[in-house]
Amino acid sequence: MKQYAYYPGCSLESLGKSYHLSTLEVAARLGIEFKELEDWNCCGATAYFPVDELLAYTLSARNLAIAEKTGLKDFVAPCSACFKNAYTTNKYLNSDPDLAEHINYALEEDNLHVAGTMQVRHLIEVFVEDIGLDAIKEKVTYPLNNLKVAPYYGCQLVRPRKGNENVENPRYFEELLSALGAEPIEFESKTRCCGGSLIVTNRAAALDMVEKLLQDAVNSHAQIIATTCPMCTVNLEVYQSQVNREFHTNYSIPIVYFTQLMGTSFGCTPKRLGINKEIIPRALEKSQVEAV
C-alpha cells in the first residue's frame, strides 16, 4: 500500500472537515494511505507574508521537516493555500542555501532539520497522476451520469507556475470528472480567484468576486461546483447567501469537494463523505439557469 505524508491543514479540522473525511474514504478505496503528520502547525495561509517573509517560510518548513522524518517521499496537502506555501518553501529551501541556513537555525529550537527533499503535491495531483484515471474509473460503481459539474481550480493549485504546465487552461480536473461519469462544463472562470483571502479584509471586493464566479457557473449550465480547496468552498458556500442579499440574486448552487464526487461515484455512503445525501439528486433535477 503506497503511503503519503499527509498535511491536512487547519481548515480540514473545522469548516473543511467533510473534505478530510471524504479524502480518507476515497484514499482507502483506492488502496493508498495518507499518514497525518505528527504535531503539524498552521501554514499561515495568506496572512504571514504581510508580516514577515522568513517567518512564513519557517513555519511551512517546520511541517516539511516533520514530514522528512517519516521517510516518506511525498508531502500531500488538500488545501490549495497550504499546498502553495509548502511548495514554494520547499523550492526556496533548495535554491537558496542562505535561506535554508536561517530556517534551520530557527528549527533547532524544535530539534528539527529541513533538507528540502519532500515532493510537495496537491491531493488532486496524487489521484490524477499517481493513481491514474483508468484505475479511478475501475472503482466507479455509480457513475455521475448527466451531472453537469463546474470544475473550479481556483488560484493557488495552479499558480504560481511550477514548470511549463498549462496554467491558463488546465484540463485534468475535467478529465477526472469525466472518469467519474460526470459532465464537466466549459467553465471560463475556473482559475479565476474567489477572493477568499479578502473576505474579511475587503468584503465588498470578495463578494463581488464570488458573485462573478457563481454567475459564470450558472450561465454555463453547471448544476454543481466542485472545488479542490477548503477556502474556496467556504467562500463560495458560506457567502452565497450574503451575495444573494447584496446583489438581489437567487443563487442556490451546491458546492462540493471533488473527493465527495469521487466517493459518491465509488458508492461510499454520504455520511462517510460528509455530504448531504440529497445534494446530488437535487442538483440533477434542477437546472440552475431556470432557478435564477
Add this chain to the structure above:
Amino acid sequence: MAVEYPFSKVIGDMMYASHQNPITDCLQCGTCSGTCPAIEYMDFSPRKIIGMIRANLKEDVLSSNTYWSCASCYHCTVRCPAGIDIAEMMYALKRYSMWKSQFKEGLIGPDFSESFVKMIVNSGRSYEPILAATYLPKYSASAIVQEALTASGLVFSGKMNLFPKKIKRIKNLQNVVRRILPLGETS
C-alpha cells in the same frame, strides 16, 4: 549628502526569497491590470503602482489601498511578459507598510494579519471563523460555522471545536519563532 536609495530597491529588498524579482523591467503593458480581479477596488491599478514605485512616489504608493486589496491570486504573475512576480511585490509592499506602520486609514488588512499571526504563535493552529467574527460585526463565529454547515448540507457526526487545539510542542514552536522575530509575551 546621502545617496538616495530608490523605492524600487527598497521594495526589492523586502523580497528575500524571490530576490530575482525584476520590478524595474516593467514594460507598462497593463497585462497585470487587465487580469486583476480586484482592480475595481484599488485606488491605483497594479500597472500604475509599479510605475509609481519606479518613479519613486513612495508616499503615494504607501497611502494607497492597492497592495492591501491584492487577493494573492498570482494571475498577474503568471502573465507578466517581463517575468515580474507582482503578487509577491504586493506582499513586499504590505510588509514594508507594516514595518513602517504606514498605511491608508481604515484598512482591516494590517490588523487582521497581525491577529492571525498572534493566533498561530499562541496555539500553532489557526481558526478563521473566530478571527472573521472579530471583523464582521454582524456575524459571530458560531453563525459563520452554522452557515457553513447548513449552506449546502455539510453534515457532521460529532461536534466541531470552536477553538483551535494547541499543538503539543507549542513552546518549541514559539522558540522557533523567537529566532526569527522578537515576540512580545505570549499566553
